[in-house]
Amino acid sequence: MTKVWTLSLAALLLGSAVQAQSPVPAPAIPMPRVDPAAGPAADAGGTGPYKAVMEAAPGLATQTIYHPRDLSRWGPKKRLPILVWGNGACVNVGNRFRYLLTELASHGYFAVAIGPIGPAILEGPEPIPAPPAPTGGGPLPVPTHWKQMIEAMDWATAQEANPRSPWFHKLDTRKIAVMGQSCGGLQALRASVDPRTTTSVILNSGTFPDGRLAGVGADAPRAGLQQLHAPIAFISGDEGDIAWANANSDFAAINQIPAFRGWAHGIGHTATYRQANAGLFGRVVTQWLDWQLKGSAASARWFKGADCVLCKDPQWVVARKKID
Numbered sequence: 001m002t003k004v005w006t007l008s009l010a011a012l013l014l015g016s017a018v019q020a021q022s023p024v025p026a027p028a029i030p031m032p033r034v035d036p037a038a039g040p041a042a043d044a045g046g047t048g049p050y051k052a053v054m055e056a057a058p059g060l061a062t063q064t065i066y067h068p069r070d071l072s073r074w075g076p077k078k079r080l081p082i083l084v085w086g087n088g089a090c091v092n093v094g095n096r097f098r099y100l101l102t103e104l105a106s107h108g109y110f111a112v113a114i115g116p117i118g119p120a121i122l123e124g125p126e127p128i129p130a131p132p133a134p135t136g137g138g139p140l141p142v143p144t145h146w147k148q149m150i151e152a153m154d155w156a157t158a159q160e161a162n163p164r165s166p167w168f169h170k171l172d173t174r175k176i177a178v179m180g181q182s183c184g185g186l187q188a189l190r191a192s193v194d195p196r197t198t199t200s201v202i203l204n205s206g207t208f209p210d211g212r213l214a215g216v217g218a219d220a221p222r223a224g225l226q227q228l229h230a231p232i233a234f235i236s237g238d239e240g241d242i243a244w245a246n247a248n249s250d251f252a253a254i255n256q257i258p259a260f261r262g263w264a265h266g267i268g269h270t271a272t273y274r275q276a277n278a279g280l281f282g283r284v285v286t287q288w289l290d291w292q293l294k295g296s297a298a299s300a301r302w303f304k305g306a307d308c309v310l311c312k313d314p315q316w317v318v319a320r321k322k323i324d
Helices: 009-014 038-044 098-105 147-161 183-191 222-227 244-253 276-294
Strands: 052-056 063-068 080-086 110-114 171-181 199-203 232-237 259-264 316-321
Touching: 038 098, 038 276, 052 098, 063 098, 063 147, 080 098, 080 147, 080 183, 080 276, 098 110, 098 276, 110 147, 147 171, 147 183, 171 183, 171 276, 183 199, 183 222, 199 276, 222 244, 232 244, 232 276, 244 259, 259 276
Parallel strands: 080 110, 080 171, 171 199, 199 232, 232 259
Antiparallel strands: 052 063, 063 110, 259 316
């Protein structure tokens, strides 16, 4: 994991190598073809024991929520850990990663994703129109901001404390994961400095050494990694993933907290998020969350020990700090 190359900001935002000063419109974001079972699987509510639902967040029009359908199972003695999510390309579409977030919610989580619910077509392989390329050499514009993840934490905390809310005393505000993919991973890194963060999951993403991200909704310079205080996982595809080197560099720069770095052979930048229940990456992220937010010893074995599940899997390359 020592080979490093420079990743352009445009590539991270758009999923392809777009030159920031190009006078032509930026290309649409390419996405892999969807497993035909993906849509029906999301409608079925995930593979976990608590079938999940996606809906607009009441009183928070800029976000989308995912949670178990039957809220009667939850209360003061059994609360839902909270996930806040930033989308790839920092797009303003709360259902863009529906397959992943539905799957996570079905395992007993309450997720808040940046963006309102868009047309169902945006959950599939069709590309999202990219923002126009800048003409003056400035940063690429994106429609969302990392501060929306802080707003999500604030909103969930207020819902938990409101006797008139359906989530009154059902959410665990002491267990909050900050997560995101690609550009959304950068938003998650910036938001992870919030003291309420219990763990961070950074998918197919990593910072830029010169902090070129100010003003694009994901202000996360590499120097800011030293402000992180909670366990973190960097999970990506292999060298074909445009964020592979950036994730490696971020992992190398972090020494003050438990950190996990895992990447999978044969997986690209868009990973398995459009497969039924988010495929391989859905399973790995669930295990990390179950360990970090629920204390599952079985899930810990996916990441801890010389014979950890991912350590023995030939598809995965693993590195760890302060974990074993």
